[in-house]
Amino acid sequence: MNPSDRALLEAAAAGDAAAARLALAAGARTEVRDPHRRTPLLLAALHDHVATAEVLVAAGADPNAQDDRDDSPWLVTGVTGSVAMMRALLPARPDLTVTNRFGGTSLIPAAERGHVDYVRALLRETDIDVDHVNRLGWTALLEAVILGDAGRAHQEIVELLLTAGATADLPDADGTTALEHAERRGLEGIAALLRVVR
Template identity: 40%
Template sequence: MERNNKESTLLEAVQLGDRPRIAQLLKQNTDVEVTDHMGRTPLMIAVQQNNTDIVAQLLVAGSDPNHRDLTELTPFICAGANGFTASLKLMAAAGADVKSVNRFGGTALLPAAEKGYLHTVQACLAIGVPVDHVNHLGWSALLEAVILGDGGRLYADVVQTLHDAGASVHLQDLDGKSAVYYADEQKQERVLGILTETLEDPQHPAVLEAKSLAAQNNWSAASQTVQTALESDGDNLDLLFYAGFYLAAQDRFEEALAQYSHALVVAPDALEFHFYTAYCYRLMNQSENALQEFEKGAALSSENSFYLYHKSNYLRELGRHEEAVEVMDELVARNPERYDFWFHKANSLRSLGRHEEAVKAIECAIELQPDNPLYAKHKAQSEQLISKK
């Protein structure tokens, strides 16, 4: 749409986080649904920047949480995919369609589970996002949490949350494999115990008490409970993880990082703490530090693709698609049978305008999973873009 100066200025003001200027423009009845060259409204930009105050400001002015940009992404689903729980809740209260899906057929819950955003998973379930929705890849949130997780402390809690919400452990993907199958194949023992209800919970009593407090959003008390236990058991990895996790929930990031750092001193092979450290840096908007932690984890766990995959995910979030393609090249070289890796590579190539290469990548996914209509659709879209070009 053609924009006047006020509307262009609103997009710029949101990009800059200038709340007084935004308020001034909104008083002048500026169109809150104005879009930029990517089809993003001011609300989408505010969500992507995790600026909850501006998200609230725009919602009060009537911004639509269900507006789709040129990639068919809505602000609501974007919040779920990025773990921005506060914005997600605000948009749900403002009338977001909690059952809406992105172009991959996934609700807000699926990427939240995939990336280990426990608080966002809990919020999605609380506002009514369906627990067993299946996307075009044939995966539910539970399948994504197992297939794309590492079975560590955080992902075990994500799986437990989904299981408690009634997620089907028997639901099978397009290859006929269930979450139980993948947990067993990937030797995720704790996750397997949760799914088969055979887990004898060995967690520290302080962790169980802290979880109960956290369920009431009493993060301070949860954090203090774990900190007190650490005074007499300072090298306990469970306690160190939850100490960091609950500190991060209160935006006490430097303290959280100290707990994760100590855990890696105690147990250098506890590689999952590199993921927690990266997660913390991400919340601090320190992208280079976050990427370095993903790289450390990848270098130390060369036998699996967990860290490389999540590094590529983060690069896509940052819009750094050239680098994401480089990581995906390494992933498909390691795992040429992973159709989802080829699919993600194709999407980054398309974002870069490299449509011929995108078609070749999506053809690899089609060869591996020929009955999936999602791949044929994306190939056709890329071919259409080539013809326009």
């Protein structure tokens, strides 16, 4: 690996936007990979270094480049819940259909983790498929119900997904709907929301 490439990876991981600019000016490649096949933009996204990501996006970095775990800069935003990073990557035109190792889009981990602001922004600012089904047979709605803690954040996410047109009665791979999961878990607040749209 040449010195400028190494410098760019280090700058991205550290969130040093000025050093990233210098490395790029010295000929660093935007798509250089570290030992885990992570690009500088993925490293910046993982650590929520927004300013550095903006430098990389302006240089043409790929928001869809996946590492050895199938993570990409765009997909990672759903895990971190960073609205600022999501918006930093939108000018790069990320592929909203790219999936992680579980077969999910960025919306699904965001719903599971209770990232309300991210889910709201993603639904408002992109045309992501609200009913995408991952390899577990779960949609974002099902993940919010099955894996969420049923607190206010997950209730709000269920509301946001339903308002965005999520199919409330789309069952999982075992034929169980979000409402049935909510009732089994005793999640009365979420169950009430789901009953309204039946």
